[in-house]
Amino acid sequence: MLKPLEDRLIVAVKEAGEQQVGGIVIAQAQEEQPVSGKVVAAGPGRVSEAGQTIAMTVKAGDQILFDKFAGQAIEVDGQHYLALREKDVIGILD
Numbered sequence: 001m002l003k004p005l006e007d008r009l010i011v012a013v014k015e016a017g018e019q020q021v022g023g024i025v026i027a028q029a030q031e032e033q034p035v036s037g038k039v040v041a042a043g044p045g046r047v048s049e050a051g052q053t054i055a056m057t058v059k060a061g062d063q064i065l066f067d068k069f070a071g072q073a074i075e076v077d078g079q080h081y082l083a084l085r086e087k088d089v090i091g092i093l094d
Contacts, residue, residue, distance in 0.1 A: 002076050007046040007086040009058060011071070012079075013037035036065050036093070037082065046086070058086055063093040 004010050014037070039062045045055045058064060071084030 001041060002074075002081075004041055004043040004083065006043050007054075007056060008043045009039050009064075009084055009086060009089070010041040010074075010076075011037040011064065011066070011082045011084060012040050013082050035068055035090075036063065038063055040081065042086075056086055058089055058092060065090040065093065 002010055039058055039060050042056050042059050045053045048054055066082075066084060067088045067090065070088035071082040074081050074083050
């Protein structure tokens, strides 16, 4: 598994597929970007200007909401993930 550095997160997002709404097929490209997912790995935290590590609030296993266009799509061992920074997280779902 990929081990993220600093304040980065690796998030598994639900794959979007075709949906049928009222008899109309909506292609994947026309759908909204995913804005939630499950954190599968989290870095140790951000390093401050003083050289101290600021611990992460988000941890592996958390269900999160994040900014719509945040992160970078990546593929690891055939699995699709989103790599993003903790600052792009809106909140943790309970």
